[in-house]
Amino acid sequence: MNTKHNFGAGPCVLPASVLQQAANAVLNWNNLGLSILEVSHRSSDFENVISKTELLVRELLQVPDHYSILFMQGGASTQFSMLPMNFLKGRGKACYLDTGFFAQKAIREALLFGEANIVNSSADKAYSYIPEDYLVDKDAAYLHCTSNNTIEGTEMFQFPHTSIPLVCDMSSDIFSRVINVEDFDLIYAGAQKNMGPAGMTLVIVKDKFLERIDQVLPAMSDYRIFKEHGSLYNTPPVFSIYVAMLNMTWLKDQGGVTVIEQRNIEKAEMLYTEIDRNSLFYGMAQGKHRSRMNVTFSMYNQQQESSFLDFVEQYGIVGIRGYRTVGGFRASLYNALSIESVIELVKAMRDFEHIYVNLDALHVNSANNG
Amino acid sequence: MNTKHNFGAGPCVLPASVLQQAANAVLNWNNLGLSILEVSHRSSDFENVISKTELLVRELLQVPDHYSILFMQGGASTQFSMLPMNFLKGRGKACYLDTGFFAQKAIREALLFGEANIVNSSADKAYSYIPEDYLVDKDAAYLHCTSNNTIEGTEMFQFPHTSIPLVCDMSSDIFSRVINVEDFDLIYAGAQKNMGPAGMTLVIVKDKFLERIDQVLPAMSDYRIFKEHGSLYNTPPVFSIYVAMLNMTWLKDQGGVTVIEQRNIEKAEMLYTEIDRNSLFYGMAQGKHRSRMNVTFSMYNQQQESSFLDFVEQYGIVGIRGYRTVGGFRASLYNALSIESVIELVKAMRDFEHIYVNLDALHVNSANNG
Known part of the structure; x- marks a missing residue:
């Protein structure tokens, strides 16, 4: 078993009991005589996994009904471009809070689809703090922030309250603390910190926000397609979602x-x-x-x-x-x-x-x- | 262990010995005292996995040195749009051979970036055959075909020889038969048939073909970025790549x-x-x-x-x-x-x-x- 003290930044430590269940499922899942790696994503067994995972996300983060829960691939890096492709393109500008390496990456991708107004930055002091004062343009498509800056070691404990939609990259602190989902219009997070193994990306999005999308997009870059197909438009990362379900069950059991x-x-x-x-x-x-x-x-x-x-x-x-x-x-x-x-x-x-x-x-x- | 006769279309049956090794690695990988799900993608241990997997692809398919091997996420469905985004956009038209459900999906995505000339189609007989006569436009960016049609049960045993670049979706028959990689400019395949668990996509691309890309693209939609970073621009699907490596080793051992x-x-x-x-x-x-x-x-x-x-x-x-x-x-x-x-x-x-x-x-x- 995992015997080290693993302080890795991600992929990172997972509970021993989760690893044990995952290993068992790789050999014979649910006594089906099949490995979890071999089951069809269209089987009722896997459909149960995906709906249970969604319910766990809803329960653990108290996600209201008017938000959708989507499971994607590609990590936060894919979200950096998918977000502006869906919501910024054709709308002029979006606002970004620059708090470090990954916020910068998000900004660079946004620039391919419109203006990215940096409302404030902590680059002046090597990103060692979170800027707290900033003016947000009321015409901007959204304000984007990064709740935890994995590389610099800073975290946002207060989130902006603005009149424009708020989007947050929570890749490295989701499920680590209580958040109020209703403060956000869209939350995204790569799995490989507190959720599960690399290869899965969680998106929590307000249904009203999705209604703003008005253009034809590549299917795999269209949040609406994932919602419409219950994250089963194509073959999803079955094992990553399964282990995320085990890990969320562990979290629930912890209280x-x-x-x-x-x-x-x-x-x-x-x-x-x-x-x-x-x-x-x-x-x-x-x-x-x-x-x-x-x-x-x-x-x-x-x-x-x-x-x-x-x-x-x-x-x-x-x-x-x-x-x-x-x-x-x-x-x-x-x-x-x-x-x-x-x-x-x-x-x-x-x-x-x-x-x-x-x-x-x-x-x-x-x-x-x- | 897996005891059923699993004829599933994908995710599908994997060798029992591969499943056993994968399960062991979920508990304690390489005697590191860490699970394969917990190791950093930047660790030398994982770098060895990714280079060994690349070497196995090269060896098994006899891929020449002037082709790059890339590991991505998102499945063939993501390639359906990424391909025209990189190679069709701004170039007018590409040619597509319409042999079924997934070829149709590829065509629909291409239409977002330019013209998609259907050189021939077997829709007239419910896609029960592969059309063999077709004229390819010499100005087209590429000709796209699907080597095996998973849903309709047809397979291409002869590939077109044309003056324009040839691109092939080999998701469901790659590694099942000898191919001549040099006949193609780009081959892509989702992992979940003969390669490994869902969540990884293989791309084999001629370096000269990559040089045709001349536009600024979202990082995660840019083949050049994956080549430049050795498929480690962001966190890759570690476990899927690892099991693909085990599975390719099994294939090599089979002869x-x-x-x-x-x-x-x-x-x-x-x-x-x-x-x-x-x-x-x-x-x-x-x-x-x-x-x-x-x-x-x-x-x-x-x-x-x-x-x-x-x-x-x-x-x-x-x-x-x-x-x-x-x-x-x-x-x-x-x-x-x-x-x-x-x-x-x-x-x-x-x-x-x-x-x-x-x-x-x-x-x-x-x-x-x-």
């Missing part, structure tokens, strides 16, 4: 999003407290914008960083190397990461500090005696 | 495409022979165009069809109901379907005939005696 949010707060506080206390490390995101999902931190002495990466291996810790353009460390604390894993990382940081502080003392003593 | 082709010919001949011999059934596709992958057949007395579907259950046979718009039966004989499964279906057809012919004899006797 749902309210309970997991408290656990996530506890895990993040524990790690940030150690980062702030430890004399070797510092956090990269500004206090109140610090993400609970992706904790970015670094060392005052950058030359120690590779030693620390080697050092944590003996604790069974994997996946904490920072994103290549940012450096330092990133510890991702998704739902399935246990508090024991965080305790282990904190222990490793303390042990490392202990060794280095003693080494320094030794050097001082040697210097004094020399 | 490769040449060996599997012989086996597929044998399986198809066995079933068609019984269809032609049996007094209750008839084949739906015309002789020389009959598909080796999807055998479509029907009963002279349509009222017996539901009885036959019930009857085969006792043989452990599943997935032979015909496509909803076509009716009758469809037995899919993909690579992983064993000859034992075909023998069992033939046996079921004979037993069924035996019962009905005896019943008829009984009725005749009763009538004579009455």
